[in-house]
Amino acid sequence: MSEWELLSRIAAEVPRAGDDCALIPFQGTNLLLTIDVLHRSADFPAGTDPYTMGWRAVAVTLSDIAAMGGKPLAVVLALSAPDLEEPFEGILHGAGDCAQAAGCELVGGDLDISEELFLISSGLGEAERPVPRSGARPGDRLYLTGPLGRTYLALLFFSRGKATAANELFRFTPRLREGQLLAGIATSMIDLSDSLAHSLHILSRASGTGFRVEAERIPLLQGIPREELEHVLYFGEDYELLFTAPPEALPPGPWVEIGEATPEPGIRLSHGGRLKAIADRGWEHGASQASPNRHLSERRRKP
Amino acid sequence: MSEWELLSRIAAEVPRAGDDCALIPFQGTNLLLTIDVLHRSADFPAGTDPYTMGWRAVAVTLSDIAAMGGKPLAVVLALSAPDLEEPFEGILHGAGDCAQAAGCELVGGDLDISEELFLISSGLGEAERPVPRSGARPGDRLYLTGPLGRTYLALLFFSRGKATAANELFRFTPRLREGQLLAGIATSMIDLSDSLAHSLHILSRASGTGFRVEAERIPLLQGIPREELEHVLYFGEDYELLFTAPPEALPPGPWVEIGEATPEPGIRLSHGGRLKAIADRGWEHGASQASPNRHLSERRRKP
Numbered sequence: 001m002s003e004w005e006l007l008s009r010i011a012a013e014v015p016r017a018g019d020d021c022a023l024i025p026f027q028g029t030n031l032l033l034t035i036d037v038l039h040r041s042a043d044f045p046a047g048t049d050p051y052t053m054g055w056r057a058v059a060v061t062l063s064d065i066a067a068m069g070g071k072p073l074a075v076v077l078a079l080s081a082p083d084l085e086e087p088f089e090g091i092l093h094g095a096g097d098c099a100q101a102a103g104c105e106l107v108g109g110d111l112d113i114s115e116e117l118f119l120i121s122s123g124l125g126e127a128e129r130p131v132p133r134s135g136a137r138p139g140d141r142l143y144l145t146g147p148l149g150r151t152y153l154a155l156l157f158f159s160r161g162k163a164t165a166a167n168e169l170f171r172f173t174p175r176l177r178e179g180q181l182l183a184g185i186a187t188s189m190i191d192l193s194d195s196l197a198h199s200l201h202i203l204s205r206a207s208g209t210g211f212r213v214e215a216e217r218i219p220l221l222q223g224i225p226r227e228e229l230e231h232v233l234y235f236g237e238d239y240e241l242l243f244t245a246p247p248e249a250l251p252p253g254p255w256v257e258i259g260e261a262t263p264e265p266g267i268r269l270s271h272g273g274r275l276k277a278i279a280d281r282g283w284e285h286g287a288s289q290a291s292p293n294r295h296l297s298e299r300r301r302k303p
Numbered sequence: 304m305s306e307w308e309l310l311s312r313i314a315a316e317v318p319r320a321g322d323d324c325a326l327i328p329f330q331g332t333n334l335l336l337t338i339d340v341l342h343r344s345a346d347f348p349a350g351t352d353p354y355t356m357g358w359r360a361v362a363v364t365l366s367d368i369a370a371m372g373g374k375p376l377a378v379v380l381a382l383s384a385p386d387l388e389e390p391f392e393g394i395l396h397g398a399g400d401c402a403q404a405a406g407c408e409l410v411g412g413d414l415d416i417s418e419e420l421f422l423i424s425s426g427l428g429e430a431e432r433p434v435p436r437s438g439a440r441p442g443d444r445l446y447l448t449g450p451l452g453r454t455y456l457a458l459l460f461f462s463r464g465k466a467t468a469a470n471e472l473f474r475f476t477p478r479l480r481e482g483q484l485l486a487g488i489a490t491s492m493i494d495l496s497d498s499l500a501h502s503l504h505i506l507s508r509a510s511g512t513g514f515r516v517e518a519e520r521i522p523l524l525q526g527i528p529r530e531e532l533e534h535v536l537y538f539g540e541d542y543e544l545l546f547t548a549p550p551e552a553l554p555p556g557p558w559v560e561i562g563e564a565t566p567e568p569g570i571r572l573s574h575g576g577r578l579k580a581i582a583d584r585g586w587e588h589g590a591s592q593a594s595p596n597r598h599l600s601e602r603r604r605k606p
Contacts, residue, residue, distance in 0.1 A: 013395035014409055022410035024377045024427065027330050035338075035379040035425045037415045074327045076338040078423060092316035106317055107325035112340045114419060120381060122338050122425030124327065 018206070019133055020067035020191055021125065031073075032125035034064040040117040045155060047163035048170065050090030053119060055171045057091075058098040058106065060193060061123035062174035063239050067191035068132075069183030070125035072104040072176065078120040080112035091119065094171075102176055127183065131243070135187040136207035138263040140244040143255040145178045147219035148196060151237035152228075172239045179241060181253055189243035195236035195282025200267045203242070213259035213278070215271035233269075234282035321509070322436055323370035323494055324428065334376075335428035337367040343420040348458060350466035351473065353393030358474045360394075360422035361401040361409065363496065365477035366542050368428035370494035371435075372486030375407040375479065381423040383415035394422065397474075405479055430486065434546070438490035439510035441566040443547035446558040448481045450522035451499060454540035455531075478544045484556055485546060492546035498539035498585025503570045506545070516562035516581070518574035536572075537585035 010017065021032035038044070038057050058075050065072050077095050079088060088111075096106040112118075150169050157166035175191070182189060188207050190199050196218070200211050220232060232238075244261050259270075267278040313320065324335035341347070341360050361378050368375050380398050382391060391414075399409045415421075453472050460469035478494070485492060491510050493502050499521070503514050523535060535541075547564050562573075570581040 010391065010395060010414070013392060013399055014411060017411045022377060022379055024410065026376065026429075027332075029330075031334070031376070031427065033377055033379050033410065033425065033427050035381045035411075035413050035423065037381045037383050037413050037417075037421070037423065039383065039415070039417050041417065042415070073329065073334070074325060074336055076325055076336050076425065078338045078340045080340050080342070080421075088313065089316065092313060096316055107327065107336065108317060108320045108338075110338050110340050111313070112342070112345065114342050114344065114421075116417060116419065118340070118383075118417075118421060120338065120340065120423045122336065122379065124334065124336050124427060126329075 020064040021070065023068070023130055030127050030130050032065050032068055032070045032127055032130070033122070034061055035120065035122040036060045036064070038119045044117070045158040047158045047161070047166060049163070049167050050087035051094035052167040052170045054091035054094030055098040057119035057121045058095045059172055059174050059239070061121040062098070062102050062176060063191040063193065065123050065125035066174050066176045066179035067189050067241055068125070068127050068130045069179045069186065069189065070127035070130065071180060072102050073124045073126055074104055074107045075099045075121055075123050076108045077106060078110040078112070078118070080114040080118040082113065082115055082117070086117065095121070102174060129184040131183060131186045131189040133188050133190055133203055133206035136203055136209045136244040136261045137187060138209055138261050139246070140187050140261040141247045141257050142211055142213065142259040142261060143243055143245065143257055144219065145175045145241040145254055146256070147221045148192070148238045148240065149221040149224040149232045150239065152232050152235045153221055153223055174239065175241045178253060181251055182241070182243060182245070185249050185251065186243040186245045189241055192238040192240050192242055193236065195234045196238070196242065197234050197267070197278045198236070198280055198282045199242050200278060201280040203244070204265065204267060207261070210262040210265045211259055211267050212262050213267065213269050215269050217256065217258045219256050233278070236282050323367040324373065326371070326433055333430050333433050335368050335371055335373045335430055335433070336425070337364055338423065338425045339363045339367070341422045347420070348461040350461045350464070350469060352466070352470050353390035354397035355470040355473045356422060357394035357397030358401040360424045361398045362475055362477050362542070364424040364426035365401070365405050365479060366494040366496065368426050369477045369479045369482035370492050370544055371428070371430050371433045372482045372489065372492065373428035373430035373433065374483060375405050376427045376429055377407055377410045378402045378424055378426050379411045380409060381413040381415070381421070383417040383421040385416070385418055385420070389420065398424070405477060432487040434486060434489045434492040436491050436493055436506055436509035439506055439512045439547040439564045440490060441512055441564050442549070443490050443564040444550045444560050445514055445516065445562040445564060446546055446548065446560050447522065448478045448544040448557055449559070450524045451495070451541045451543065452524040452527040452535045453542065455535050455538045456524055456526055475542045477542065481544055481556060484554055485548070488552050488554065489546040489548045492544055495541040495543050495545055496539065498537045499541070499545065500537050500570070500581045501539070501583055501585045502545050503581060504583040506547070507568065507570060510564070513565040513568045514562055514570050515565050516570065516572050518572050520559065520561045522559050536581070539585050
């Protein structure tokens with residue numbers, strides 16, 4: 001069974017899956033619920049410290065809430081590890097600090113024993129005006145909240161033994177403030193847990209538009225040469241927000257315009273005057289990146 | 304580090320842990336959030352079918368919501384398995400059916416690749432009058448919502464190749480209706496994910512009371528001889544609710560009175576006219592039972 005077949009079968013069983021968080025209408029507003037699995041072999045290279053593991057486990061879930069324009073209410077964290085000597089305290093400390101920095105709280109969890117270390121976080125949020133993946137319209141401009149390459153560079157640092165710098169990059173700040181500023185303004189939004197390339201295809205399928213991206217405008221983290229743009233494009237785990245909006249509606253903020261939504265389908269990269277199709281890569285299981293996580297999460301329930 | 308040391312350190316990092324679900328005050332009511340990890344080596348004996356795995360993964364989380372007197376709003380399920388040929392569809396089908404039977408919906412999840420099969424569910428609920436673990440008072444009577452021995456018997460069936468009967472027992476119905484009937488009436492409550500013995504100790508520590516339990520009154524599932532009472536007492540995963548209430552306040556229901564709360568500490572079993580202390584066992588990691596899950600989730604935030 002291909003991953004596509006699998007995902008379409010999942011869609012049949014979980015028809016409400018399709019956005020970064022599940023949306024639950026509640027008392028005149030919407031609750032957001034999301035869950036994310038991280039585990040040692042896929043997500044924590046040698047050198048990742050426990051505090052960073054806990055921080056990152058919470059941050060990936062808060063990033064999903066950010067991608068819907070939501071406000072986080074609480075996070076729970078489940079830990080499973082080979083023995084009780086695992087550095088649970090450091091993990092919980094990092095998880096708690098990340099939640100607190102985002103204005104919410106680590107409120108509980110579950111503890112278990114397994115051969116491989118697993119950290120699973122579930123986040124609860126609220127969004128009065130949730131931003132779906134499906135609302136991009138031709139003519140909308142395409143934006144990022146910041147430069148790409150965070151995890152790409154972190155893994156390079158880990159592989160070279162620069163653990164301090166690598167851990168710092170791994171402890172990213174979820175773009176909650178930016179997401180909330182964009183609620184009611186962005187027409188579609190997603191967080192870059194998968195690659196920019198794959199995320200563009202997701203927005204494209206959900207919205208029924210294509211995208212034209214200007215290669216020169218894609219911001220890269222300091223330390224990444226422009227020649228590596230294509231690697232970064234397909235790499236993933238940048239954890240910036242990718243969104244569309246009509247330019248006149250955008251409030252001041254750290255937005256970087258990188259292209260626009262087009263009526264014709266397909267994702268095209270404009271580079272030195274030439275147009276090139278961007279393939280739907282950067283999300284396969286087993287790809288050589290830190291986390292090939294796949295999100296089932298969710299199609300927005302139509303009001 | 305002993306498990307007690309670990310749990311007390313966790314309490315320092317997650318001060319709001321302490322009940323079956325975390326409690327989040329929201330718009331004049333309370334939201335409940337819980338997370339549960341199940342994985343193959345600990346929770347799914349050979350013969351467990353995918354539909355049952357999915358059902359059970361959702362049921363254990365809904366059981367935590369039941370234990371607070373809550374109403375379920377939504378469930379998300381994360382799956383991680385060695386390859387895409389794993390029977391995801393059956394798992395999702397079972398998970399969806401369990402949610403639907405409880406009046407809520409499976410709304411999303413996450414998908415990942417790992418050596419061992421993991422199913423992690425997170426449940427969202429609401430409780431206007433949440434029942435904590437800490438409210439038992441001396442003189443309150445002690446009740447169960449049904450007989451013990453469900454998982455004890457299921458594992459026996461699995462080991463004897465009676466997979467159909469074993470899977471049926473594994474697909475338990477979370478006691479949501481009962482839990483909601485008890486909201487505002489039960490003074491303390493917990494679900495029997497751990498053993499009756501350990502659960503009594505948890506209520507005792509949280510409430511500051513002891514318990515006296517009448518051995519003859521403890522109901523056992525049909526097919527379990529009375530001589531096996533002590534095994535069952537320390538076994539766990541019965542997924543009935545254990546609660547205290549003043550007897551005059553109790554509405555009609557499937558309650559079985561098994562003892563009472565006492566001012567003096569300690570758990571005592573009355574058996575044939577003799578009193579015997581019940582040890583705090585039936586929850587250790589690595590114990591010979593299906594799931595040695597430990598719940599961080601916990602202490603109710605005082606209003």
